[in-house]
Amino acid sequence: MTQQLFAADALLPTGWARNVLITWDGAGRITAVAPNAQPNGAAMAPGPVLPGMPNLHSHAFQRAFVGLTEYRGESQDSFWSWRNLMYRFAARITPESLEAIATWLYVEMLEAGYTSVCEFHYVHHDQDGTPYADDATLSLALLRAAQSAGIGITLLPVLYQTSGFGAKPPRADQARFIRSTDNMLSLLERLVPAARAQAAVLGLAPHSLRAVPPGSLEVAVQGLTALNAQAPIHIHIAEQTQEVQDCVAWSGQRPVQWLLENAPVDERWCLVHATHMTPQEYQDAARTGAVAGICPTTEANLGDGIFDMPLWLQHGGRWGVGSDSHACVNAAEELLMLEYSQRLSRQQRNVLASTRHAEVATAMTLQAVAGGSQAAGRPIAGLAVGQQADMVALDAHHVALRDLPPHSMLSAHVFGSHRTSAIDSLWVAGVRRVSNGRHVLHEPAAQAFVAARSATIAPD
Structure with missing residues (x-):
């Protein structure tokens, strides 16, 4: 009709x-x-x-963790100390609790102006690290949550294999995340009918360069492409300065530099955070057509740093917003935080207005919708x-x-x-x-x- x-x-x-x-x-x-x-x-x-706003980066289970880490647990708290606490919470998630948490989160997103979500899903196994009888149990819980709430979803199962650069063995508290590359590709094949039934898109999320060795990254991208040559690929990259330093120690290159030289980065890719790049990396990454996945309220909450959006735009870079760890679930709040962070770092106003006399909220909305649609791999690029x-x-x-x-x-x-x-x-x-x-x-x-x-x- x-x-x-x-x-x-x-x-x-x-x-x-x-x-x-x-x-x-x-x-x-x-x-x-x-x-x-x-x-x-x-x-x-x-x-x-x-136009409805795509949310290009979500870890749904972390919504139930908000407020539980806002105290100083170490002499100097950081992303890494926060991560240790988050792992303890992730260890207790069940299929039933994940579905309930995600359903509420997706309802919140809809009430806050998001009409679709890219779910970067990395808790795969039972609490002791063994696979469920149905290996897709937690992925299916997320698809059901999205269907119940009525939000569009791009499901991005996460490939996670090591605890650090140089193929360091995974930690005990990462056992629920770990999959072989072949196992990940089998999971994607298993999920195709369920995703198709609700017009969801399936992609892949190599968690990060520290968590996926080079050989696995290459095989996983090739395998995904064989399944669907248009499927989106999302990766955490250059979020923390420690990550950058560790990557240099391992490879002699910074994370974004290494990725661009060793992976077929193009319009299918979403570089999540990409907070710490050199001017040359901004230029080279923008030229690939990849989307920068910016999560301003989470990046502020975790003390990540500030993405240089004017430099990215100078090179024609595409971008969208996500709520990531969901310290805030609000599409407009992400835009506000993004613009305000640029104002604070540059001591200017209306930094992201596209041209003189342009309304900054209008410019940001149109750019974030276009970039979010590209990252989601779905036709949600605006009122057209x-x-x-x-x-x-x-x-x-x-x-x-x-x-x-x-x-x-x-x-x-x-x-x-x-x-x-x-x-x-x-x-x-x-x-x-x-x-x-x-x-x-x-x-x-x-x-x-x-x-x-x-x-x-x-x-x-």
Whole structure:
């Protein structure tokens, strides 16, 4: 069945347009976008309509871990001390708790303006490290969670084999993550029918250069390409200075430099974080067409550092945002943190505005949607014919937005509201998942999440 939405103002890939009639088919694909149109009986949007934001980096189980590490456990806390605590939490996750946690997280994402998620999934096995009878148990839990919430998903099972550069043996607390390369490719084949049934995309996530030796990386990428030549590939890269130093000690090269010289990096790849690069690495990585996966609130929470976005854009780099460890689940908050980090480092304002007089929130939204779509490997690149009808409608009567021009409403949403409070409605593939700011599963999913978290952190 054909459906339509009329927006007095809508943000199209080419910019803001007035009186836009959006039409989509029964498969949720946009078939027409007509500016300067008449409503013709179509449903009326309650405010400006934006493209749905892809979330290009998520570790779902970590949402239940938020708030449990915000104390100084060592003389100098860091990403590495945080990771030790996170491992203890990961060791207690069950299939049931993972599904409950992910379902609530995906409901939160939808209420916060995300319409799809790239799930970087690395907890694979039972608590003692042995595979489940069905090796896909935890992957299937995530697919069910996405289907229940109604969010689009790109599932990225993680290849994790070593604890450090030079093929150091895995630690005992990494046992739930470890897979051989052949086993990973078998898992992907096993997941194809389930993913296809809900229009999910399957990709691969070599965890990092420290966790995947060169030979395994090469074979895994070749095997994935044989399964699907367009499948996305995501990798953590150059997130921490210690990682950079260790890579240099191992190979004589920095992580991004080594990756670009030893792997077929192209538009399929998402370089997650890529925080610590040289100017030459920024230029070389941008030229591959890969997407930089920036997770501003997590990078701030973990003390990673600040990505040099103006330098990346100078070389035509593509980018998107993710919520990663989910210290914050809010699409607009990631954009705010990204822009504010650039302001703090450069002592300037409106750093990421595309041109003079451009609205920075508009520029960031369009770029993040395009980059997130590419990283997800899904047709979710905005309000255009052939793309999925993933849309967010702001509340034009919200006090922070009321009586402003549409582009200023978006700016007020990002910089002047409570971020999620100004979202009224959200559609995924043309299906309305959020109305009046709430998802239909909000209460039951929240209750199940709290119960799962309590059971996971309870003492033995």
